[in-house]
Amino acid sequence: MEREHYDVIIIGGALWGGSTAFHLLTREPNLRICVIEKDASYKQSSSSLSVAGIRVLFSQPENVLMSMYGHEFYGDFGRLTQVDDTIEALHFVHQGYLFAANTPEQAREMEENYRFQLGMGCEVLLLDAKGVSERFPSLHTDDILCAAHSPNDGWIDPYGALMGLRRKAKSLGATYIEDEVAAIERRGARVESVTTTGGRTLTADWVVNTCGAWAPSVCAMVGMKVPVVPLPRMQFYFETQAKLEPLPLTRDGVGLGFRPEGVGYTSGITNHAAAGEFCWDVHYEHFDNVIWPKLATRVPAFEALKVKNGWAGHYAQNIFDGNMIIGPWTGELENFLIATGDSGHGLQHAPAVGRGLAELILDGRFSAIDLTAFTYKRVQENKPYAERGFRA
Numbered sequence: 575m576e577r578e579h580y581d582v583i584i585i586g587g588a589l590w591g592g593s594t595a596f597h598l599l600t601r602e603p604n605l606r607i608c609v610i611e612k613d614a615s616y617k618q619s620s621s622s623l624s625v626a627g628i629r630v631l632f633s634q635p636e637n638v639l640m641s642m643y644g645h646e647f648y649g650d651f652g653r654l655t656q657v658d659d660t661i662e663a664l665h666f667v668h669q670g671y672l673f674a675a676n677t678p679e680q681a682r683e684m685e686e687n688y689r690f691q692l693g694m695g696c697e698v699l700l701l702d703a704k705g706v707s708e709r710f711p712s713l714h715t716d717d718i719l720c721a722a723h724s725p726n727d728g729w730i731d732p733y734g735a736l737m738g739l740r741r742k743a744k745s746l747g748a749t750y751i752e753d754e755v756a757a758i759e760r761r762g763a764r765v766e767s768v769t770t771t772g773g774r775t776l777t778a779d780w781v782v783n784t785c786g787a788w789a790p791s792v793c794a795m796v797g798m799k800v801p802v803v804p805l806p807r808m809q810f811y812f813e814t815q816a817k818l819e820p821l822p823l824t825r826d827g828v829g830l831g832f833r834p835e836g837v838g839y840t841s842g843i844t845n846h847a848a849a850g851e852f853c854w855d856v857h858y859e860h861f862d863n864v865i866w867p868k869l870a871t872r873v874p875a876f877e878a879l880k881v882k883n884g885w886a887g888h889y890a891q892n893i894f895d896g897n898m899i900i901g902p903w904t905g906e907l908e909n910f911l912i913a914t915g916d917s918g919h920g921l922q923h924a925p926a927v928g929r930g931l932a933e934l935i936l937d938g939r940f941s942a943i944d945l946t947a948f949t950y951k952r953v954q955e956n957k958p959y960a961e962r963g964f965r966a
């Protein structure tokens with residue numbers, strides 16, 4: 575039987591995979607691209623379960639630049655991904671981010687990051703407690719030493735982004751196959767083919783692994799070990815009768831994060847100690863005992879609220895330094911690229927990831943943003959490159 579051959583096979587067809595297909599085909603419309611996605615309902619993909627915040631509040635130039643491209647791309651998403659009369663509305667809410675420091679150490683880092691962000695051209699303000707309560711009177715501010723406020727940041731509809739990219743990539747010619755990659759055959763320094771649980775064997779010039787929290791198991795198929803594990807994160811949606819001013823996506827120094835969502839709010843706390851295994855359980859007592867008390871401290875009006883929904887998703891957590899790993903396995907495989915380890919901030923970086931992978935395939939190097947610092951080489955050389963300040 576003749577094997578199907580593609581220029582590029584992308585394993586994992588959510589935001590990072592879809593963005594890669596989009597950017598490749600936008601530049602080179604004749605490429606034969608196959609995206610293999612094991613579950614077209616995307617019900618467990620991080621991309622569907624995301625809080626979908628977009629912020630410039632990072633401490634490393636690569637992350638800031640990727641977020642800026644995220645702003646640009648998602649800001650123009652309807653036009654970029656239009657197919658015939660279908661225009662995906664992402665509902666980009668520019669209600670800002672607020673990072674609030676509660677300890678002198680956090681405040682010092684925040685001030686340093688603020689100066690760096692200004693230098694990068696970010697729209698960001700450094701507020702004292704009074705400045706925070708003037709803007710957001712419903713927040714309790716007695717314990718806030720300072721806060722970074724980026725008023726133009728915000729959040730989008732993640733499922734809309736996923737569907738828009740998928741629809742557009744298909745319309746540009748990408749073949750989407752619903753199947754699970756079970757094995758990758760390599761010969762010397764090259765990957766030759768992938769085999770699926772559905773019994774297909776496909777060959778390609780390039781194979782790209784954008785499987786998020788599942789990427790380590792796909793890397794293992796070629797013998798590559800990456801320091802990435804699933805980090806379960808519970809997220810809750812609640813409503814309150816109280817009428818509050820439009821709040822930003824707020825994070826404080828005790829790890830609480832919340833933002834408005836529709837007529838209510840969504841909140842969760844990342845437990846980095848839970849990194850390691852997939853866990854899809856949702857414990858409402860976690861909301862009652864851990865999240866709610868913190869919410870009610872930060873926003874006294876949240877004393878009275880009603881939880882309506884909860885879900886669990888996963889970060890692809892890079893336990894080495896908390897940043898993505900993107901690019902080749904230098905010295906081992908010539909035509910196998912990975913992008914994983916989003917560590918909870920990968921939705922905003924999906925456009926830049928897809929563009930960066932397309933550049934590696936088409937040009938042999940990063941060009942729009944130099945992401946060399948985020949390649950696997952730093953893991954091989956044991957040189958962590960971590961953010962300073964709040965983690966996702």
Ligand SMILES: Cc1cc2nc3c(=O)[nH]c(=O)nc-3n(C[C@H](O)[C@H](O)[C@H](O)COP(=O)(O)OP(=O)(O)OC[C@H]3O[C@@H](n4cnc5c(N)ncnc54)[C@H](O)[C@@H]3O)c2cc1C
Binds near residue numbers: 591
């Ligand atoms: C609760 C939560 C909140 C978040 N909040 C934010 C936020 O505020 N801002 C932000 O920027 N990011 C946030 N993130 C992170 C963001 O959602 C992810 O970084 C992003 O969605 C990663 O996309 P991805 O395509 O790499 O991974 P995924 O969306 O997980 O996609 C991987 C895909 O690979 C497929 N797959 C796996 N194995 C195989 C296989 N063997 N064969 C074929 N297909 C396979 C899976 O089915 C899946 O669809 C959050 C994540 C969660 C869970």
